[in-house]
Amino acid sequence: MAHEQEERINEQVIDDGTCEREAHAACSGLIIKRRRLVDQIMMKLGESGAAILCAPPGFGRTAVLLQCVSHAQNDAVRRETHLIDAGRLDTERLVERLGELALRTPSTLRPLVAIDDMPKVDRHGEDAVIDRLNELMRQGYELLLVCTPGNRGLPEALPGACLISSRDLTVQPREYSEWARLYSISRSLDVYELTGGIPSLVTMLQFSTDRSYGGALLEQAICALYRKVLKELRRERDALYRPACMMLLLGGGTVGDFERCGVKIHRETMERLARDYPMFGLDGSRRTFSCLGKGTSEYDDLRREIAERRPTFASRAARMLMKTGRVDAAVALAELVLDEKGTLSLVGQFPVQFALAGHAQFVQRVLSTPERLIGRDMTTGALLGAYASALTLGDYRMARNAAAELRKRPERIVQDVDAQTWGSAVMLADAWGSVSGTALPDLGGADTHEPTGDALLLKEHAEIYRELIGGAGAPAWDRAERLMRAAKCDNEVNIPLLFLQADRCMDAALHGRGVEPHELERLEQGIKVLTARHLVPVAVRIRLAANIARLYDGEPLVDERCFAEAGTMAVRESDLMTQLFCLAAEGWQSLAVGQAINAHFRGQQVLKLADAGQVFLRSWGTMLERTSYLRHTSRIKIREEAEVIDLSQDECDTTEAWAVALHLSAAQFDSELSAWYSRHKDEMRHERFWPTARHAMALMGSRAESLRHLLPREVSQSARSATARSVPSEAAFEVIDGGRIPETGEVVINLFGGFHAERNGHTLTDVLWRRKKSGALAAHLVLAMGSFVSRRTIIDELWPDADYSHGRESLYVTLSSLRAAVKQQAGGPQYVLTQGDGVAFNAEFVYSDVRQFDALARAVLVGSEASSAQQVIETCLKIEQLYRGPLYVPDCGDPTYFVEMRRVFLTKFIDCMVAGIDKALQIENNSCASWLVEAALKQAPTREDVIRRAMTVYDRCGRRREIVELYNGHLHFLQHELQDFPEEETREMYERIINRQQRVAMI
Template identity: 40%
Template sequence: MAEFDEASEQGWMVERPFSSDMGSFVDEPMGAAMFVDRARIVRRLIEAATSAGIAFVCAPKGFGKTAILLQCAASIRTSSTTYSGKPARSVALIGGASLSAPDLFERMEQARMDCEHPEGAVLLIDGVPACTDSEAEQFIRRMRTYREHSMTIIVACTPPARPIINAVGDSYKMSAATLKVQPAEYAKWAKALVISPTLDVYQLTLGIPALVSALGSLAAGEGGDEHLDCAVADLYSEVLAEVARIGGSLSRLMPLLILLEAGRIADLERVGMRVAGPVLRRLIREYPVFHFDEDDQSFSCLGTHAGVPMRVLRSTICADHPELLTKAIRIHLSANRVDAAIELMEQSCTADQILEMVGSYPVAFTLAGRSSFVRTAVAILDAEAAAQIDVGVIAALYLSSLSSGDYRLARSAARMLCRRASEIEESIDPKDWACVLAARQLWASCTGIDLPELSGDYLRHAIDDRARLLLEHARSERELLAQGSADVRDVPALSAAQITGQAQLNLIDVLSALDGLVQTSIVAGELAIRDDDRLLSDLTRVLTTRKLAPIAARARAVASLRRLFAGMPVVDERAFCDMITVAVRESDLEMQLFFMVADGWQSLAVNQLVNGRFRAQQVLRLAASEHSFIRRWAELLERTAIVLNSSRVTLREEAESLNLSHLADDPAEAWCVALQLSAARFDSDLSAWFSLNRATLLDEGFRPVVRLALALAAARSAALRRLIPTDLAASYLFQTDEETGGSLPSGANIDLVSGIVEIGQLEIKLFGGFQISRNGHHLTSRIWHRKKAGILAARLTLSLGAFVGRHVLSQELWPSADMRHARQSLYTATSALRAALGQVKGGPQYLLTQGEGMALNTNYVYSDTAEFDVLAREILLQRTGSTPRPVLDACLKLEQLYQAPLYVPGTADITFFTRMRDSYASRFADCMVRGMELAFEDEDLVVASWLAEAAFKLAPRREDVLRWVMRILSETGRKREVVDLYSAHLQYLERDLHHEPDRETVRVYEQVMSSGGLRAFQ
């Protein structure tokens, strides 16, 4: 008997003798998956087909029907006996998909005649051609006739052949779901295809054999996700072509589901598309190519969301079915999946179609954080077209302008809405207009953005959850700013999924979450903020990217407020100032005052005492009596600044004039007096005052700001801290532990330098040589084969935070080359630097370019020169009156940091490097002199001697250094060394400079030599 092999499921007619060695004749339509033994399904099919006489295997392409038929043939042919006990039967295989119906009938008859014993033969037909009604009836009669002659027929077909299957009611049917790879047999597939055990197989493939086969390439690294996406796109393309040929409801439903990617069946009804139950059941039964949850009627497509093959397929669907594109976008917007709708619009819609969608859903885009999309859609219009746009588009533009901080455009949109007020009721849904009115309340202080008043009937039932939550946020924000607390209900937590882009951003949730975070900071004084701090940082980045400047400034300010009240290092000194600017632009006095007083507290935390007091005085001058909460903060801020920046004599004089016999009117007055008494060391008076005003002092709502004041006052609040009850100590004192992420210990100020160190991932050191580390690992010299790349990195490090022009860099690095060659060399060095730093697309961008400028990204790059600048600023700009210990600590850090003079390269124009080296050396000596002065005054001769040695080693010829060294040597009983130093200095001046020492130097020397005391080391 002659057998036929199959080259694909679409048909094959290569005739050759049958062999039990399947690998010798199979053209592997599914690759290695063709050989995976599916014995359970094969045995079940053969048994059922033998019993019924006729069996159908019905499934779309990709479910392995051909492989099943071939394995059935091999199983039957190689069996020693049939299931009825007779000798092995004859087997015939026919590929029918590419044949016409008459040709198929002819091949079937020919196969029957070729059988030596037709009554025991098995006829396998892979694919049924398109048939007319009469041809279908003839096919059915022929199969029944063969069955009557004891032949067994197994037909593999696709769902369009369902009428034939239904007509043969007494046959066995195997569905597509049966052909899926089952958990019990998956081990065979994983072994044969070398599938990684870490893959979520059924989430990726639903067990469809063709897709499971694609996992082998994904695991082996042969194409990655793209290979699987191609297989998914091919599967969907075949299914779409198939349902398009037969028409009906599925031909409209399936393309729409693929466009939507995910959702619920109920979403389709939002735009008037009702999916009948029989159609849905048919989809699930005949085409199980979607994830489908019957409980909530939700669905999702296979494949990677951003995969190129699926994007191409969806573009094809949009081109072939433009009406489905519009429906899909409306379904997304009705279900509040704005990001998905925008992706479809950007991919396939015209500008007019986009404006139509914006006008139909004026609120959805702004609440999803996509204001820039609305503004971009309107920006392309000319003046004439802009005057004729739909009033819904104007409302969308109004909202997007407010959320992005363009108040001038918002005023223009408000005027247009007032002029076209008669169109609003006809064009805008009442619930959307209610959201617009609620958003107006968020920016209630802004002038010129008032909206028209409409009829009461139009707005009677317009309030929905969105408007209610917006009004709730506006109310809670006002209460927080006016009273310091609010009844913040239903506050959602910050969603990491929204912030990272895995879920759609919801501005209502963001604003409500920020309210809750402010509440827990200034009222509850929450300390464990690490997770929220990271999320706020990510949220700020997302909001900034989407050009939502006012909300991004709010997120930054909330993050800084929480860090401040948790005692963590200051990492964003501009956050409060930027929020004050936003408040000024919005004419929001309460918000301006709130963040001014917060900026004052932060100024104290970074030792800017004058600025802190100035902020307090500003607030007290501008705040009205109804701003009692803000005024109390400002009063305590001013008193803390005075305590930190006044001598003890002054503090005692002021404390003596206090009236301690009356009760304090509020917690701010009580704590101001207590702090003054503590700083003046009037311990008895302080004890009496604390006892008299105990209830007021221990007011629960005032504890977070008091805790900050006590920590900043350091040693001057020590007596006051001792009076706090033990059971309440945790509420008034910062504790240093891992849970809170670090805090202000008593007697120390916030460490600004440590905050800078935490930001960087790349560390560049230039003192004592050139050295770069990434994540703690040194970048060795092997990657610096281009010397100019390292010099470029060092040059940009010295200008960290500023852009340096390419012209300047070209002249400095290649001074002897002409400009064209220098620019070419700079391009090569820049590329080499990016490679050395490990900068890749999608990763941290260490090197930034902007116009003609280049700079290192301060978000990822930390340098010892930047830390030097911070420490030097802290040392040299330290205000008088505060304790010297923080400055001395900074001096010791600086001495440790400045290991050697600044790195100067051996090639190129080194003028800039030498100037910077001299500048750093001079500032280092200035800082050491300042440190010696404070240590000498504090009688800490150990630190003074250490700093003196470092300063003299670097600048032995500076006379201010010499003077302090002589003083310190004298105090430690080393006058002989003073004589030697002074004599050597005189010889240097006479021999090299022909000059005499300064009068002050001579005076110090004479004073040192006339003194006779000796201080012991402390």
């Protein structure tokens, strides 16, 4: 009786013993029905008579076995099935159980015997279990066996059996939808990247909440799976144990990495790994591998366990990563698993590679206190590592000490350091060649080999940088471009490659090819990493290139300290060429923010210190000096100097030709400029100089306008676009920043809110305007700026009751008083012009808020269709700031003209405010709309269209009481002052707003 009960348990057992999750799923009804896989297995089983499911734990072997048994039970031909859990039986009991089945006569055709968790058998077939299985097959039984890949003897003992490998048991794309539905897996997860399709890991995705991260449970499941695999391989002394450990330590890579590092992996080994252990992500076609779960804390714990058990594996894996150029991964592995001795040995073997990948701090941590260790007791490799890391960190004292010690041991360098590493160190030293005392020893014929890899990149950088900053021609990029395309980017930082990318960015900016946004973003990302790793000299050089690109593109410099810090670093490095370059760059930056005197001084310093052979620096300094001088000097002095320029000279270089042309343009000697350009257009059309010329013209603003009209479109177009971004000019954007900077000798006469006159930024006091009619005459000439006003008109306006002869005499006296008030002299600027019977202000030297107002109002009322809503709003805010009050009306003579002009300007102002309010409401900018409404109501509180827009704005802002007060005040004014009523549209809007708010309140 007990025997029959045990038999029934054996025939109905579900528990795997090693796959608890599948058993739980089967018992709870969550088991996935893998119909295609089961049909495939049963078909192969019918063809061969035996099938073996060979997979590690976690691949759902028991679940598939149970489904195959169920499929067989539902088969009308064969209903007899026997399910045996061999994991619960010892070998003797299993043999006895199989013997009982052999003695029994099958009740149906092709009965099925399914055995889960087959024990290890002898591969040569000398095993009682194999004998019983062969006997069952001879009697017509079909066998379905489940085992692990460590049981290699079972497939060999049953050569006719069909093998179902681990790869076959993974979740296939066609069936994944059912897994995702049953386990509620997010569709945004990268399933095969996270799990490799392993069934037990796919089920863990039901606990995931992030797009790219599986969660703690998935991490634990992955590492548990790896531990079981390693335990079985170690127990069986399998040849796969060593490559499996190495792959887990490396995390990912290629099979070729093993072979290049002297680790031979046979083809059979790789095939077994790909077939039986898919969790290593081996791709046979690309010969790559990628382990699951790498980069997590659980995975790091697994790597520590492997290193503790096999320390040689860890040190070999770190060396393998270094040899394949994966320095970041090597540093992470070394800090995780290597001891102090192993890490020091690694640094000594690859001293320069760590520094070039940006891990100088790691080297210094390994060497503890480098200054104390530098000496005879330090190995040559470690000494070279200290030297390279000190250069990239900017610790030049330590670099000098290390270089001095290296110069004492040339023989040991030849013995201990390989040629490629030494070549990289020599090129690194050349890149910092200006730093005194850091030169490496000359090994004679031992270091005459051709540089390769990083050394070649460093060599190209040194040559290109010198030619770019101090040379006369454009650097050759053909070879450097090929090297950059071939360079590996396996690390977050590659200093030689980053240097060349910065050189290319600076070259493109300085020579007009344009810097691609992605290149600038790459430099910005590199700067962040370099700064975080305290690689100051390298970060400063990259920042320098990025900011030069921004400077020439006309963008605002977000890194204002870059040029100053780069210049300071150049002083520390005794690099005069870079120091002068940074000095000039500081000057261009100062000029861009309006500090012309500061820029002029820096241009003079560059010209004073640069050698004759440093052509670019001298031309750059010349253009800076000339542009800053022309920018801040009065036009009177510029004209005086322009008159003595020798325009007949035939021979001049490109820089001199542009400098003279800019000077003539600033002096507005258009005819002379045309003649000069005609004679020297070949020099001025030198393409390499165009970006600097465009930048100079942009910073000169309107003073370079005459030159722009002469230049071809490809030269002048960029200058115009940069002008709008970089330079304060006579455009609308000056008002919002607190007023314009007056030109030297310029007179400013403002009429909004009263009469106000300034010269050179100083108010002209009332003493200079003793005659009231001088102010009235100045106001009339300002309103007519750009045209002449006849004397008759002025006389009729200022002296309406006088005859013409007396009026002419009075006008003469008033004009003399006006000239004295603005300090007009015979040899100076001519502010008041007389021509025939007309009188006018010289618009070149007289500025007025009225003229500025007209330009802004025209942009809003006429050109708003071509502008965005935000641009219109900003212009209206500038108009509101400019319009300080009604237009000035003198209290003498006939004020009719001024009263009419006051009405015209007030109408324009209100129309602009209304347009701005409409645009603000359109984009739901309630704050700007409120500001413009208040400004409009202050100047025109009775205009109906303003009242309506004010009610709309107040309604949106929830200011109900103000709506009532505004409308009632307007209604009272109309009824008592004008005996009139509001417009129908205004009344309907008020009622609609009030009634809607009342309904809302009632609800």
